[in-house]
Amino acid sequence: MGSTPQPRRGNTRQRIQDVAMELFADQGYDKTSLREIAERLDVTKAALYYHFKTKEDILNSLFEVLNRPVEELLAWGAEQPRTLETKQEILVRYSDALTAAAPLFRFMQENQATVRDLRIGHTMKHRVMALVDLLKDEDAPLSDQVRCFTALMAMHAGVFALRDAEGDPEEKREAALEVAVELVTRAHDHGPGGSAG
Amino acid sequence: MGSTPQPRRGNTRQRIQDVAMELFADQGYDKTSLREIAERLDVTKAALYYHFKTKEDILNSLFEVLNRPVEELLAWGAEQPRTLETKQEILVRYSDALTAAAPLFRFMQENQATVRDLRIGHTMKHRVMALVDLLKDEDAPLSDQVRCFTALMAMHAGVFALRDAEGDPEEKREAALEVAVELVTRAHDHGPGGSAG
Amino acid sequence: MGSTPQPRRGNTRQRIQDVAMELFADQGYDKTSLREIAERLDVTKAALYYHFKTKEDILNSLFEVLNRPVEELLAWGAEQPRTLETKQEILVRYSDALTAAAPLFRFMQENQATVRDLRIGHTMKHRVMALVDLLKDEDAPLSDQVRCFTALMAMHAGVFALRDAEGDPEEKREAALEVAVELVTRAHDHGPGGSAG
Amino acid sequence: MGSTPQPRRGNTRQRIQDVAMELFADQGYDKTSLREIAERLDVTKAALYYHFKTKEDILNSLFEVLNRPVEELLAWGAEQPRTLETKQEILVRYSDALTAAAPLFRFMQENQATVRDLRIGHTMKHRVMALVDLLKDEDAPLSDQVRCFTALMAMHAGVFALRDAEGDPEEKREAALEVAVELVTRAHDHGPGGSAG
DNA sequence: CATGAATGAGTGTTCATTCAT
DNA sequence: AATGAATGAACACTCATTCAT
Helix, strand or coil: CCCCCCCCCCCHHHHHHHHHHHHHHHHCCCCCCHHHHHHHHCCCHHHHHHHCCCHHHHHHHHHHHHHHHHHHHHHHHHHCCCCHHHHHHHHHHHHHHHHHCHHHHHHHHHCHHHHCCCHHHHHHHHHHHHHHHHHCCCCCCHHHHHHHHHHHHHHHHHHCHHHHCCCCHHHHHHHHHHHHHHHHHHHHHCCCCCCCC | CCCCCCCCCCCHHHHHHHHHHHHHHHHCCCCCCHHHHHHHHCCCHHHHHHHCCCHHHHHHHHHHHHHHHHHHHHHHHHHCCCCHHHHHHHHHHHHHHHHHCHHHHHHHHHCHHHHCCCHHHHHHHHHHHHHHHHHCCCCCCHHHHHHHHHHHHHHHHHHCHHHHCCCCHHHHHHHHHHHHHHHHHHHHHCCCCCCCC | CCCCCCCCCCCHHHHHHHHHHHHHHHHCCCCCCHHHHHHHHCCCHHHHHHHCCCHHHHHHHHHHHHHHHHHHHHHHHHHCCCCHHHHHHHHHHHHHHHHHCHHHHHHHHHCHHHHCCCHHHHHHHHHHHHHHHHHCCCCCCHHHHHHHHHHHHHHHHHHCHHHHCCCCHHHHHHHHHHHHHHHHHHHHHCCCCCCCC | CCCCCCCCCCCHHHHHHHHHHHHHHHHCCCCCCHHHHHHHHCCCHHHHHHHCCCHHHHHHHHHHHHHHHHHHHHHHHHHCCCCHHHHHHHHHHHHHHHHHCHHHHHHHHHCHHHHCCCHHHHHHHHHHHHHHHHHCCCCCCHHHHHHHHHHHHHHHHHHCHHHHCCCCHHHHHHHHHHHHHHHHHHHHHCCCCCCCC
16 A cells, blocks of 8 residues: 555544644744644644634633633632732642643743733733732732732743753742742731731 | 944934834734834835844844843943842842833743744843842852842833833832842842851 | 424425525625535534535525526427517516526526536526527517517516615516516517517 | 746736736636736736735726726716706716726626625615616606616626627627617606606 | 835635545 | 544735845
8 A cells, every 4th residue: 555544533633732732832823833733743734723713722722721720729719818828828729730731831921922912811911910919918019019920920930931940840840939939928928917117 | 432323314224123113012023024114114125124134133233222231231240249239239220221121121021932033032041041140149049049030020020011000110110129139138148148047 | 301392304405405595695606605504504514415416516406496487488488479478478477487586596696707607607598598589589680689688687687686776676576577578569569560660 | 048037027017907807807706816817927926915905906906997987977977967868978978988898897797796795896886876866867766767777787788798699799889778778768758747657 | 225026935714525434 | 314524725915035226
């Protein structure tokens, strides 16, 4: 014979997502063409359109993996008392969610300009704002808001921005979490019952 | 001093840079076409090629505005003693440089995926790494490296990421600087002569 | 539980034809995709191919509804004497056939360029030419041929081209028929036994 | 030798219009691809986009050749008294305009479904409605409106629909004009000062 | 100092059609 | 009687870049 008939395997949708995630994270969304994704999978571009309505749709489907845990975290956090322990637990859980979806997160960070016009851009923005709201006290001074926001950024950094630095990934993650907790703790201490001045 | 770099009356080169900066910052590098830049200036695309060799060249020319002050800062910092005061001064000066080139910085942050393959991507990466080197003590533990790195990110955030939050830009900048100083101070205190354990 | 209605019996073929007719008439043949037809019916595109060999085949099947009455009319007309009364009766019957298959006719009129390459294009062309042959006298002058042809066009117009004008559809149809009869009568009067000069 | 360098000739825009008109009329708008147009001219598709913003824009540019004379005719007609002579003169002039832009007109007739969604579709519809308004008397009965409308259709037909019939084109045109005049005259005679009942 | 004209490579997307199940 | 999965060919359109003038 000569041509392997490529038995229509049923996992194509998943394989598209895997390859897309890899290429999006490596090269960026704009610079990754559907042709490239299709070629890697040895299918035609049209096959992608059987499984996803648009290019953005592929990205949306990837986003849900990250979005769901974060949404659950937000729901959980909204029901807890606004104690320091709660805040610390939120950071711990967020760190876990980040780690679980590390490539996507790196992607979001590096493609902000692109992602801004996409559906996931809006969603993501709201999620981060909601997280900050859970971490900061009401009417917190600007510098404390910055602390809480920076705490989240530290963890984002811990997952991917420090990837060029030496050291074990897990240790970096823990270091980032430590700094985040420190920042949020400081902000918390400034609050109504805090001790600092 | 020296010779005026614009011997001719024609300010087209400058106008190209202005428009490009605005569009790159607003829409991203990939999503800004030379056609769009040319149309805004009411010249043809070919005119752009009289002033710049490539699209990337326009970006490079914009980057120098930011790069020079930061390079000077690095040179200055390298000659200072590694005291806390020096580190604080570095942060103050960096904050100034950031503010002076805010749109470009926002652009760099939001277009990391694109910029990575470009010349300015490499340059920028080295600048940030060099800055962190000036801020952290040798052999600092990972968590202190994260603190120093996060300090820089806090200031980046203070310039643009917090732009959706309420409040006066100048106040945000000061808040970000305050948090950055705090982080670097903490890291410094952990050092050989520090007080923490 | 209640019964699941879904009378999904053997009427799919008919439902395809109904939806196709509607969409072809509304949007044109080229601009109506099989995907669209399938989606409206809540079946897959492949299901269409169980019932029809090609897209054109769906159209052909629709055409027969119109074609048969017109063919019968032609056969009947061919056996009648070439009197004015016969000609008037032909117009009346043609008007009926047109009304019965109004959407298809509108479609044929609006998609001439597309239909020309299709089987029904040829068929339709021959039918109209045969009709004109029944309406005009042999060796009629060019202007009378135009009258007969225009008579048919007036009726086509009466069915759909005037649909933007005010007025009741049935009245429009009658007005068109009146004008058509007038035109053919005039042509007839010019013939060998006619009175005009 | 081997490759003729094709000296950038300055008449490309015109050549695009010529080829497009021919192909649009022959094959229809949808079935004519920009690739085909470009290949005939031995330029790239991108060259077409230098001269026209979109495919529809090419068509629009062709339409103006027809549109201008008709618009002038409408303006002229609006200033004349509503006499029979005026109406006849309108038909004569319209016949001239039609002849001058015969291929485009054939195109409009055969691609109604496509043209409907395009800018020229709206324009054309208004032009024809305005023409009918000039030809018919106010409050004319439906059948007279049909006569006026049919008069226009007769002339359209005279230019292209009868192209399969035998005979000299100029003669066909005159025959069509004759029938049109006849129809409008009849409609006119039914008016306030008319003689018919 | 700048334009007019063009290119080559590419993009995301749509379509009618096929076929094993 | 119909689906799930896929294809190949096409499409309108955009882009950075070139170069003679």
